[in-house]
Amino acid sequence: xxxxxxRVMKSIDETIDQLERYQGNARVVAGGTDLxxxxxxxxxxxxxxLLDISSVPEIQGVKExxxxxxxxxxxxxxxxAESVILRNHGRALSMGAxxxxxxxxxNVATIGGNVVNxxxxxxxxxxxxxxxxxxxxxxxxxxxxxxxxxxxxxxGRSTVDPSSELVTHxxxxxxxxxxxxxxxxxxxxxxxxxxxxVVAVAVELDDNLRSLxxxxxxxGPVAKTPWxxxxxxxxLIGSPASASMISRAASLAKTKAQPRSSLRGGAExxxxxxxxxxxxAFEDCLKPFGGMVEE
Numbered sequence: 330x331x332x333x334x335x336r337v338m339k340s341i342d343e344t345i346d347q348l349e350r351y352q353g354n355a356r357v358v359a360g361g362t363d364l365x366x367x368x369x370x371x372x373x374x375x376x377x378x379l380l381d382i383s384s385v386p387e388i389q390g391v392k393e394x395x396x397x398x399x400x401x402x403x404x405x406x407x408x409x410a411e412s413v414i415l416r417n418h419g420r421a422l423s424m425g426a427x428x429x430x431x432x433x434x435x436n437v438a439t440i441g442g443n444v445v446n447x448x449x450x451x452x453x454x455x456x457x458x459x460x461x462x463x464x465x466x467x468x469x470x471x472x473x474x475x476x477x478x479x480x481x482x483x484x485g486r487s488t489v490d491p492s493s494e495l496v497t498h499x500x501x502x503x504x505x506x507x508x509x510x511x512x513x514x515x516x517x518x519x520x521x522x523x524x525x526x527v528v529a530v531a532v533e534l535d536d537n538l539r540s541l542x543x544x545x546x547x548x549g550p551v552a553k554t555p556w557x558x559x560x561x562x563x564x565l566i567g568s569p570a571s572a573s574m575i576s577r578a579a580s581l582a583k584t585k586a587q588p589r590s591s592l593r594g595g596a597e598x599x600x601x602x603x604x605x606x607x608x609x610a611f612e613d614c615l616k617p618f619g620g621m622v623e624e
Contacts (some may be wrong), residue, residue: 333378
């Protein structure tokens, strides 16, 4: 390892000051489970300064704040998986975090790193997109909130500049009494492995618990970036939460998905499983409300 220095940060402001000082030669590290792999594989050129943000209190934990669920970027996968707030108001994110690696990995891996690493099937990126989450990006120029689905450029390429910008928080509106969310995952093994496919769905029902007033559907890796099935969502919004409508939307999602073949699964297999996992996610979301309705 050829880093120039390793520094433990105490605040967001200190981290931004250090990024500004080193002018592209510093990188933020929290859990480091992805970053160190990239470093060993030659992902960086020259010596860098590592800025450890894992102990910065401002960017840790899950809170309800002003009508939002606020998640610090340095919150670990274990904390997400165990969060009562997420289980009640953002279950898909808790479910996704539970699938990340082994218990040892979940103890140190953070949500910020998982998202900024920009893999199209990341276990927390897909549920965050289904939940309509935003990310707060801070730099020397100030801070801004950006939809999580807009943070991705290509496989492994984020719109966040890791040498000058810091993701500090994620936020989304809590699922209420008429809403729910779910993640369904496909992998060669049930744990310790990257997914062949991840699907997340978030729904909100009308006052009569019969029609879908809002729907968000996300999946990956079925494109070069995490993907939303927007056309399938449009079919469902305002429609009955019935088996036929959900089957129609899931079928459209399969048609629009454009996965590639890899060691973890063939393209056609992933397309077929996109439809199946979408249906399962809807079934899981609707269970608390008595399941799908009869038309």
